[in-house]
Amino acid sequence: MDYKNMNPESLMMSHGYKPELSEGAIKCPIFQTSTFVFKNAEEGKAFFEVAYGIREKEKEEELGLIYSRLNNPDLEILENRLCLWDKAEDCAVFESGMSAISTAMMEFLKPGDLILCGRPLYGGTDHFVNHFLEKMGIHSIGFNSDMSKDEIIKLVKESGHKLAMIHIETPANPTNALFDIEMCSDIAKELSSQEEKVIVSVDNTYMGPLWQHPLEHGADIVLYSATKYIGGHSDVIAGACLGSKELIGRIKGLRTFLGNMAGPWTGWLLMRSLETLKVRMDQQAENAKYVAEFLKQHPKVEKVYYLGFIEDDNDPIKTALYKKQYKAAGAMIAFDVKGGEKEAFKFLNSLKLIKLAVSLGSTESLAEHPATMTHVDIEADVRKRLSITDKLVRLSVGVENSKDIIWDVEQALEAI
Numbered sequence: 001m002d003y004k005n006m007n008p009e010s011l012m013m014s015h016g017y018k019p020e021l022s023e024g025a026i027k028c029p030i031f032q033t034s035t036f037v038f039k040n041a042e043e044g045k046a047f048f049e050v051a052y053g054i055r056e057k058e059k060e061e062e063l064g065l066i067y068s069r070l071n072n073p074d075l076e077i078l079e080n081r082l083c084l085w086d087k088a089e090d091c092a093v094f095e096s097g098m099s100a101i102s103t104a105m106m107e108f109l110k111p112g113d114l115i116l117c118g119r120p121l122y123g124g125t126d127h128f129v130n131h132f133l134e135k136m137g138i139h140s141i142g143f144n145s146d147m148s149k150d151e152i153i154k155l156v157k158e159s160g161h162k163l164a165m166i167h168i169e170t171p172a173n174p175t176n177a178l179f180d181i182e183m184c185s186d187i188a189k190e191l192s193s194q195e196e197k198v199i200v201s202v203d204n205t206y207m208g209p210l211w212q213h214p215l216e217h218g219a220d221i222v223l224y225s226a227t228k229y230i231g232g233h234s235d236v237i238a239g240a241c242l243g244s245k246e247l248i249g250r251i252k253g254l255r256t257f258l259g260n261m262a263g264p265w266t267g268w269l270l271m272r273s274l275e276t277l278k279v280r281m282d283q284q285a286e287n288a289k290y291v292a293e294f295l296k297q298h299p300k301v302e303k304v305y306y307l308g309f310i311e312d313d314n315d316p317i318k319t320a321l322y323k324k325q326y327k328a329a330g331a332m333i334a335f336d337v338k339g340g341e342k343e344a345f346k347f348l349n350s351l352k353l354i355k356l357a358v359s360l361g362s363t364e365s366l367a368e369h370p371a372t373m374t375h376v377d378i379e380a381d382v383r384k385r386l387s388i389t390d391k392l393v394r395l396s397v398g399v400e401n402s403k404d405i406i407w408d409v410e411q412a413l414e415a416i
């Protein structure tokens, strides 16, 4: 065993940081600085040559620090640490999940191209695709988790446009529908041309970076709202994009000119969060299992959407996909209360420990009503097809004692 083979959770406290460069400080300081002093003019020239691609980096040469829109130690060390979880070559962090997603899409799409999107998508992503990209002359079509490879390829061919990107979220929010990443990668290969490769991007916010590793299944890039599990404390907005050196290099290039990189303070906060990422997520997944089991047997609950129950559906294809793609069932649960909006609201308004708020993946448990909150933007008929009804409640399970979470869920159900 050597350092390189250690598990990511063992390396989150130290990887990529050299105390001797920071007065021996055990923790990486916040490099709250906009610019960096060059030793001499020759060094400044050399750094710029590499940063602007005027020449390739020499073998042992590292990209020198120039200016915090291009690079900053808090970002670089954070990016190196994030790479370990997804076994990615490179990573770019952003000031929000939306800036990671929108920058990646703008880098890989141009007017006339087609983007194929899994349905449903995060509301912000959906809006960006259907309004901003649309305005830029980029076409989009959606596909559902139950469509086969042939049906999807037919859909693309019938559109008459040139496919450039496939973007999915799996499991889909909030009902945990599964998309097959490997199948998307096969579709991308089939529809790629010699000159232009179709990019497969996976928004892994719901399951990453612990429970699903899309790059292993053929995705080209992985996207995160680091606001969720990675940040994990509901106190920072951030995003990340990971993949090969080549693709992330392109994204970092655009990030430099859009100027939507994360600042040093955000980088520092996320490094602090990463130290406890595994223990937090493990505890959240374990708590979610108990909460889901409690909900399932409760007379006021009609249906529970939780990945841990996937085998109950007796669908061998879905079960095989679950086993292939996921390392755990995660900590997101949705459920239908018996009744409708009135009953769902009564439940939400009666919670005492669990907070009524959107967002997810944080240390505290959160509950919300997708139909009138996170998914209100989706057309009513699409919402219905996706089972996002008035009786649906979404829970993000936190790190509290599971007995206390269950007590709260029980008393709020009783209040209905």
Ligand SMILES: *Cc1c(COP(=O)(O)O)cnc(C)c1O
Pocket (backbone or CB within 6 Å): 096, 097, 098, 099, 122, 124, 125, 169, 173, 203, 205, 206, 224, 225, 226, 227, 228, 237, 238, 239
């Ligand atoms: C929250 C979220 C986003 C957007 O991230 P921000 O950090 O809020 O910009 C994107 N995708 C998913 C799945 C999310 O949950």
